[in-house]
Amino acid sequence: MSGEHGRQGPEQPEGAEGGNREVVGAAREEVAEEAEVEDLGNNLSELVLNDPALPADPALPADPALPADPALPADPALPRNATELTMDPNTAHIRLSLDNNNRKVTNGGKEEQRYIPHNDRFGCWHQVLCGQGLTGRCYWEVEYKGGVDIGVTYRGIPRTGENLDSRLGRNKLSWCLCCKKGSYQAWHNNEHIAIGLLPAGSNRVRVCLDKPGRELSFYRVPKFGERTLIHSFDITPTELLYPGFAFRSPVSPGYLQLL
Numbered sequence: 001m002s003g004e005h006g007r008q009g010p011e012q013p014e015g016a017e018g019g020n021r022e023v024v025g026a027a028r029e030e031v032a033e034e035a036e037v038e039d040l041g042n043n044l045s046e047l048v049l050n051d052p053a054l055p056a057d058p059a060l061p062a063d064p065a066l067p068a069d070p071a072l073p074a075d076p077a078l079p080r081n082a083t084e085l086t087m088d089p090n091t092a093h094i095r096l097s098l099d100n101n102n103r104k105v106t107n108g109g110k111e112e113q114r115y116i117p118h119n120d121r122f123g124c125w126h127q128v129l130c131g132q133g134l135t136g137r138c139y140w141e142v143e144y145k146g147g148v149d150i151g152v153t154y155r156g157i158p159r160t161g162e163n164l165d166s167r168l169g170r171n172k173l174s175w176c177l178c179c180k181k182g183s184y185q186a187w188h189n190n191e192h193i194a195i196g197l198l199p200a201g202s203n204r205v206r207v208c209l210d211k212p213g214r215e216l217s218f219y220r221v222p223k224f225g226e227r228t229l230i231h232s233f234d235i236t237p238t239e240l241l242y243p244g245f246a247f248r249s250p251v252s253p254g255y256l257q258l259l
Helices: 002-008 016-050
Strands: 097-099 104-107 127-129 137-145 148-153 174-179 184-188 191-195 204-210 215-220 228-234 242-247 254-258
Touching (some): 148 204, 148 254, 174 204, 174 242
Antiparallel strands (some): 097 104, 127 242, 174 184, 204 215
């Protein structure tokens, strides 16, 4: 009897079979509810991750398919936003016109502008300086058309005379990047370096001043993709530096816009 009883297994109490069915059914309902909650959580997570209005999780790796943001500085030591600059009308050559709240200069006009006489005005070369003297770490960007010089200078650069002493990059007081249609040149103290890098259709340049690092750098900024270093000067500024712009031809139309 004991063997047969063992083969039959323990005796089930009355109503146990129905109770088991109820337990199994409840368990299945609970699993189904958990699955629905999990699916809902996954869907919410996907929506959160794909929502551009929400900040990215710093713990997640960056998507390698996304290009680098050209609005961010190349050096983390530089400030996030570009320095606000305006061109000083008292320095502009009389054949240069300023627009857009003195953030755009246009060359090639035949008419002289009605600027007030000022000792800071350039009398020969078609140039203009910004009114803000810079130090520390900062950067700015420009867009241009035509042959232009983009640089910085001490305030004491000469303003008159047809010699090169008053031209950006042709003296000890200034440094500049010459941007032509198909090439770049770096100028300082009337000596230049030919740059192998080509503009490649780009008409934008970023200038980065790092006084503590003793460096002045110029970057090519394309419409898409990352910036490319054009040239760096080793500098040791002893005074404030003023951004300046010049047009290589006094008659060829062109413009330069601060961004």
